[in-house]
Amino acid sequence: MNRRILVIDDDESVLWVIRKALEPSGYDIEAKTTLKAGMKAIDGFRLVLLDMMLPDGSGLDALKEIRVFNPDALVVMITAHGRMESAVEAMREGAYDYLEKPFDIEELRIVVGKAFRDISLRDELTSLRQHKEEQKTSPMIGKSKGILKVFKEIGRVAPKDVTVLVSGESGTGKELVAKSIHNNSPRKFGPFVALNAAAIPKDLLEAELFGWEKGAFTGAHEKNPGKIQSADGGTLLLDEISELDINLQAKLLRFLQEHEYSPIGSTRTVRADVRIIGATNRDLKDCVRNGQFREDLYYRFNVIEISLPPLRNREEDIVPLASHFLAETSRLLDLPPKELSRDAQKALREYDWPGNVRELENTIKKAALLSQGNLIERKDLFAETQNASVRDFLEGKLNGFLKQMKKLESSNLYDTVTMEVEKALFAIVLKETEGNQVKAAKILGINRNTLAKKLKLYHMV
Template sequence: MAIQRILVADDEESIRWVLSKALKKQGFSVDLAEDGSQARSLAQKNHYDLAILDIKMPGVQGLDLLKLFRAESPDTLIIIMTAEATMENAVSAMKHGAYDYLTKPFDLTALDAIILKAEKAADLTGKIDHLKEELQDHYSVGRAIIGNSQAMQDIYKILGRAAGSDVTILVTGESGTGKELIARAIHVNSQRLGKPLIALNCAAIPHELLETELFGHERGAFTGATERKIGKFEQANGGTLFLDEIGDMPLELQAKLLRVLQEKEITRTGGNQTIQVDVRIVAATNQDILSRVKEKQFREDLYYRLNVVPIKMPPLRERRDDIPLLADFFLQKSKQDLGIDAMEYSEELLELFKTYNWPGNVRELENNIKRAALLSPNQVLTPLDFPDLLEGKKYQRQDESLETLVAQKLENSLSQMNLHEMDTLYEMVLHQVERPLINIVLQKTRGNQIKAAQILGINRNTLRKKIKTLEIDVKRGDA
């Protein structure tokens, strides 16, 4: 986002004239205001990429104008000019959101340097805003989070109401239901987008190390602590901390987490300095957390502190209507990742998807589709491409003739060949079909060539020649 339009507000005519001439020479569009009231009027009518404001003017003061800009046009960059180079003026200007300030009298080259820096900052802000929009789009309904079932519609409503606030959220559900996706969707649709999203799996870290992962430690806090470690709370400061599998957190650490949530401050292990942290917590667990509370394995007070807004992710078997949508999404994603042009599901496979129990939920569905897309030579995926789902049951393609099956196999094989450089394709394909056909018939007749020739409808001498040409090993059975 380049700077194009600039507002200059100063009660000294000479300052306005010099700045206007210098800025217009660089190609900027410049509006001038001789006092604060005129500057405010212009700002209400027009949008400015940059405003250069004198700190003391008749009418509205520069700092008051700065506050108005921050409230009504937060993307406008502000440079404050002051004739008094006091610390109070500098601190006040920066505290209220000024991009920079200049002390009068100033050299125009200093202003040029600040404007160049401001243009880079504006361009970076534009890129960040674009990335934020992309993130919000990526984690929107219908992109990363798929489903039209009533259960998912209810979750979307909760997301819409809760994401923009700072309330603590507890996401529950079986493994593989998409709890981390929900946490990411909450973060990117909150006011904390642009700040860190830090995730920690409490079940993946040994209990004795979990405290330092969360709160960090000072150098020398214990044997092996050769340097200071910054914990997840400090890393997530200003943003969101996703605590996955919170049900596995040891009781003694639960008490410390509760204190952090109440006091909004931490102390590193081995340290005595309290550190203020501003972190939103999204927690998740695949356990029956209320049962853990009743069994005294999870603190009741911490449970209620975390469970301000509960979100329960349904297992896939309870939202079967969403399976075709999810399957199509994962297939399209796999095709894109693997560079596959054409691939689709058979009706029998979709029926299998809808009747299978999916103990691993959405994650199991995604992994199975990705594996089949990578390994299957077929353009049409069938239950045979998903052996884990069949659980030993025999499957036969329905309504598919031998000719159809051969045609599908031929099409897949030929798509991997450069046909323009071949001149013996017919003979090659014929041999590949003849050889297994003759082999099977000879096996059925236990090597009896007379009977095999009769079944095949060819002369016995012709069969002999083909056996020799195709190098078929004839194993005779008993007479």
């Protein structure tokens, strides 16, 4: 671990004392006399000694910025004698400690030594926690353009203590993204708590989120801290936030702004230090337009949005994901090693996966359990699909297309879908009959002239 310290102070006598006290103990001191220069140099430093007042600005404002953009750095504030109010405010804003001028050299050594011991302990805990998380959390796998963009966005937002919105269809892995953000953030030492708003009755959701006092309502026999308090110091994932009641949205907005709330049945105010990540499979802009979601809360959540692509747009990721799920299932259930046949891999790539990664994982688990031998074939993957009705088949294939078409106010949906289905059907049958329209019409069960007219209409001849 490096023992570099950034000192931002314009008092040369203070800089001299700090160097004299710390450099003989092996600390590497870099000094800057302005906030602008200090903030430019801060990357890579784990400990910052920051003066409360500098020629070009307030150290307190700089502290707030460091907490957001360099949250791994510990900040010790240097205050003038008699400015205890500022010191208290700095501690409230997340300063590690403070030193009052003129400070004692031994006190400086003690504070700095304790800071680096805490940094070392944090790094050790992070390593242990990451190892534990790797064992229990599925890794994010993929090399498609869409998922690589998601990986980059996670890396960009994880260190910044800001609200994030994760959007995507059901089953695309929104909770996995939220966990990845948490595990790569300064909050990785704290808890990760998930709450699915769609899975809890709306009249109970406020109590589940903010907690309640004993006797607050019928059945409240014991005090409950709520999910926000349970996530204090960590991250709270609010899944399906579009399902929040409009009145509850107002209370959540206040918490995001003030970091405080009142449990149900209580008049006291509770503070909590929680990073909120929202997730949704709906278009929140539409929800705002329809009056289902507060506009001010939308903008609060939409500081940064990470949009997950559906699995059908990640064709090159399907087989690697399937192989991972197969290996994991075999390991967890103590099954003999199995592989996917080439035909099975082709079938996986051809299917549209309306249930996305979750559906793929469940399909592979089922195939691993029910297949005979060590090779999984197409029939093992889609045994039920092969017997499915035409309607079920089309619903799966058209799912994504219909979602996009429904966004348009006037999409001529019936004619468009009918035309596309007919074109695809004619193309498949003509390929099978090597272009013989008579045979094709017979297979289709329609008149030869009808087929010819349709082919001409669709410019297929």
